[in-house]
Amino acid sequence: MCALRSEEMILNVGPQHPSTHGVFRLVVTIDGEQIVDADPVVGYLHRGTEKLAEDLQYVQIIPYTDRLDYVASMLNNYALCHTVEYALDLEVPARAEYLRIIVMELQRVASHLLFLGTYLLDLGAMSPFLYAFQEREQIIMLFNEICGARLTYNYMRVGGVQWDAPPGWIEKVRDFTAQMQKKVPMYHQLVTGNEIFLNRVRGIGVISQEDGIAYAMSGINLRSTGFNWDLRKNRPYSIYDQFEWAVPVGKNGDCFDRYFIHLQEIEQSLNIVAQAVERVPDGPIIGKVPKLVRVPAGEYYRGIEGARGELGVYLVSDGKDKPYRLKLRRPSFVNLQILRKLLIGQSMANLIAILGAVDIVLGEVDA
Amino acid sequence: MFGIFKGLGVTFGQMTKKKVTLQYPDVRINMPERYRGIHQFIPELCIVCNQCARICPTDCISLSGTRNEDKKLRIDTYDINFEICILCDLCVEVCPTEAILMTPRFELASYTRDELYKDMEWLYGNHLGEFGSHEQAMAAQAAREAEHAAAAAANGVEPGGDS
Amino acid sequence: MPDDVTEGQAERTAAEKQAVAAKPAATDAKPAAEAKPAATDAKPVAEAKPAAEAKPAAAKPAKAAPPPDPRVVAATAVAEQIKASLERALGPGVVDETGAFKDVPQLVIASGKWLAAARFLRDEPEHAYTYVELFAGTDYKDKGYIEVALYVQSVANNRFINLKVRTPRDDAKLDSLTGLFPGVNWEEREVYDLLGVVFTGHPDLRRIMMWEGWNGYPLRKDYSPFENIPVKGGNGS
Numbered sequence: 001m002c003a004l005r006s007e008e009m010i011l012n013v014g015p016q017h018p019s020t021h022g023v024f025r026l027v028v029t030i031d032g033e034q035i036v037d038a039d040p041v042v043g044y045l046h047r048g049t050e051k052l053a054e055d056l057q058y059v060q061i062i063p064y065t066d067r068l069d070y071v072a073s074m075l076n077n078y079a080l081c082h083t084v085e086y087a088l089d090l091e092v093p094a095r096a097e098y099l100r101i102i103v104m105e106l107q108r109v110a111s112h113l114l115f116l117g118t119y120l121l122d123l124g125a126m127s128p129f130l131y132a133f134q135e136r137e138q139i140i141m142l143f144n145e146i147c148g149a150r151l152t153y154n155y156m157r158v159g160g161v162q163w164d165a166p167p168g169w170i171e172k173v174r175d176f177t178a179q180m181q182k183k184v185p186m187y188h189q190l191v192t193g194n195e196i197f198l199n200r201v202r203g204i205g206v207i208s209q210e211d212g213i214a215y216a217m218s219g220i221n222l223r224s225t226g227f228n229w230d231l232r233k234n235r236p237y238s239i240y241d242q243f244e245w246a247v248p249v250g251k252n253g254d255c256f257d258r259y260f261i262h263l264q265e266i267e268q269s270l271n272i273v274a275q276a277v278e279r280v281p282d283g284p285i286i287g288k289v290p291k292l293v294r295v296p297a298g299e300y301y302r303g304i305e306g307a308r309g310e311l312g313v314y315l316v317s318d319g320k321d322k323p324y325r326l327k328l329r330r331p332s333f334v335n336l337q338i339l340r341k342l343l344i345g346q347s348m349a350n351l352i353a354i355l356g357a358v359d360i361v362l363g364e365v366d367a
Numbered sequence: 368m369f370g371i372f373k374g375l376g377v378t379f380g381q382m383t384k385k386k387v388t389l390q391y392p393d394v395r396i397n398m399p400e401r402y403r404g405i406h407q408f409i410p411e412l413c414i415v416c417n418q419c420a421r422i423c424p425t426d427c428i429s430l431s432g433t434r435n436e437d438k439k440l441r442i443d444t445y446d447i448n449f450e451i452c453i454l455c456d457l458c459v460e461v462c463p464t465e466a467i468l469m470t471p472r473f474e475l476a477s478y479t480r481d482e483l484y485k486d487m488e489w490l491y492g493n494h495l496g497e498f499g500s501h502e503q504a505m506a507a508q509a510a511r512e513a514e515h516a517a518a519a520a521a522n523g524v525e526p527g528g529d530s
Numbered sequence: 531m532p533d534d535v536t537e538g539q540a541e542r543t544a545a546e547k548q549a550v551a552a553k554p555a556a557t558d559a560k561p562a563a564e565a566k567p568a569a570t571d572a573k574p575v576a577e578a579k580p581a582a583e584a585k586p587a588a589a590k591p592a593k594a595a596p597p598p599d600p601r602v603v604a605a606t607a608v609a610e611q612i613k614a615s616l617e618r619a620l621g622p623g624v625v626d627e628t629g630a631f632k633d634v635p636q637l638v639i640a641s642g643k644w645l646a647a648a649r650f651l652r653d654e655p656e657h658a659y660t661y662v663e664l665f666a667g668t669d670y671k672d673k674g675y676i677e678v679a680l681y682v683q684s685v686a687n688n689r690f691i692n693l694k695v696r697t698p699r700d701d702a703k704l705d706s707l708t709g710l711f712p713g714v715n716w717e718e719r720e721v722y723d724l725l726g727v728v729f730t731g732h733p734d735l736r737r738i739m740m741w742e743g744w745n746g747y748p749l750r751k752d753y754s755p756f757e758n759i760p761v762k763g764g765n766g767s
């Protein structure tokens with residue numbers, strides 16, 4: 001093809017690279033501007049959560065789950081608590097379910113806002129990052145009020161939640177939701193129509209539906225391929241079936257679709273929150289749970305729709321108060337596998353656009 | 368090129384809006400009541416039940432106590448290693464006498480790691496603050512709570528309840 | 531694998547199933563409504579007694595439990611169906627054991643037929659288990675094997691099952707499923723890294739979380755951070 005003979009070069013992207021959002025190393029072999037091969041190297045943030053969990057009671061594992069996907073801790077909390085509740089056939093009080101839904105969907109909004117901000121920052125747009133963080137900060141302050149932490153919430157417990165909403169909190173959420181719903185068109189105005197942005201993301205990093213399923217992808221990465229798979233609808237848990245909302249699905253599976261679905265999901269999540277705050281019932285916030293939770297012997301797997309895909313907890317119990325084995329199905333880890341396939345043949349400039357759109361959090365990849 | 372100008376319109380619109388940032392060390396963020404900052408410890412209330420040390424997921428609490436002449440346990444040492452403490456609040460949750468609580472303070476930076484190993488005296492100092500004794504601190508807290516309740520009542524919000 | 535092992539495992543499942551039903555009621559909270567009839571059993575014997583009773587009924591593990599959970603019964607029936615279908619296609623001895631936990635049917639595949647069974651279940655339109663949700667390994671030290679669990683969803687038929695395979699601890703070796711599901715590539719590497727199962731046919735079997743040169747497999751139950759000191763420093767990849 002090319003008359004000139006060029007030499008391949010190996011380039012390390014990361015482990016300390018601002019656009020990898022953590023300690024992620026990507027060894028790319030490039031031929032000029034073309035990527036010939038890419039080898040993701042993970043594990044720099046491996047803390048052995050699964051091993052640690054084998055030595056901890058269930059309530060003690062919850063703070064550890066905060067540190068997996070540290071921008072969506074509420075969802076991680078829920079994944080663990082939900083699996084234990086499923087194993088125990090526990091019923092969760094209605095008020096706790098509503099509070100959980102509210103915080104989980106707000107968390108999803110916060111997480112997607114972080115994606116929007118950092119993704120556009122990777123692509124060279126500075127101001128969307130500031131806008132996104134402005135709104136995310138409001139959500140974080142709401143969480144700070146309800147559970148006293150800004151990032152590692154440790155909010156949920158087996159059978160309910162730990163703290164009730166403080167006085168006036170529900171109203172604050174209602175105000176924020178209304179205000180945020182008006183803000184979403186602002187993002188479209190700010191970014192979605194931008195020609196430079198469109199040129200960088202349209203038709204880049206296309207995942208076909210077959211690949212999406214074969215590579216076990218989940219979440220927005222899978223939905224961007226046009227495959228309608230959302231565990232909140234397909235395998236309903238909690239009280240998601242009581243709300244009216246839609247699952248945004250893409251068409252082309254490119255980076256633009258993934259960006260666009262993030263924004264649409266923010267809208268849908270706000271939709272759920274807006275419905276939920278209107279009918280939060282009174283009552284207890286935690287069910288009748290023994291002080292020391294013992295899960296009956298057996299194997300349990302429950303997946304929930306996390307911010308990045310299917311967040312699952314596989315629990316093997318031998319009847320003791322500590323899990324025999326706790327495997328966390330981390331969506332970022334599974335989704336990242338396709339990266340090599342997406343990168344080969346692309347130009348170097350697209351690397352960041354593709355990596356950013358797969359939306360990984362390294363705390364979750366390495367667990 | 369229309370999309371870019373539409374986006375720039377949003378940016379220019381922002382210019383007239385209020386600033387949301389704080390000049391941090393000078394202006395401090397007002398942490399809510401529930402904020403889980405570094406601990407305070409009240410030796411007067413501790414019954415040396417060891418529950419906090421047992422529930423701690425990172426084993427950062429170590430304590431010891433002795434039995435008094437009147438058969439009551441008294442706390443002798445109480446140390447928290449803030450190198451590994453994850454401020455998860457589980458110790459506060461299990462404490463039957465609320466001897467260990469969390470303060471809204473969060474600044475713990477120090478020059479050496481050793482300084483992060485905090486003993487009972489330091490944790491008690493966290494509780495006492497500018498007050499001389501436990502009683503004075505509690506009285507001040509009660510006054511603050513009464514004020515808070517009065518303010519809440521004035522705003523028409525019932526303290527303790529919601530929605 | 532000899533037959534008596536299979537039978538023993540079936541018994542274990544039966545005992546576990548009973549424990550599942552009896553345990554929530556035995557604890558002081560009584561959270562589960564359906565398990566309440568078993569509440570009369572004393573706490574310590576609740577686990578031991580049903581195990582002895584279950585022996586004659588070991589062939590039908592789900593039915594042996596006093597209050598049969600309808601979800602478990604239904605799921606076990608599904609597992610039996612799949613087993614029959616697998617044995618029609620691949621000959622007898624493919625499935626070592628069937629059962630269910632809650633609503634998820636479970637099949638233990640003979641380790642030699644792991645790849646063939648997974649391929650059959652993926653390609654046959656009647657099954658079409660194409661979407662892998664979970665791939666996890668567990669070390670059962672006392673029983674002497676490492677178990678790999680594959681939770682796989684059939685999108686077309688909207689079914690969710692759990693396939694399992696067991697391999698001895700001291701010579702842990704399995705066929706790689708990477709050819710069927712590229713999505714288990716890293717998961718298999720993780721199981722290799724943390725549990726020491728060698729996946730034959732894997733295109734790129736390297737450690738993924740630990741560095742090459744790490745000594746031992748951290749998620750094995752006999753792993754000790756003091757005895758398994760890393761032998762040499764790592765250089766990434």
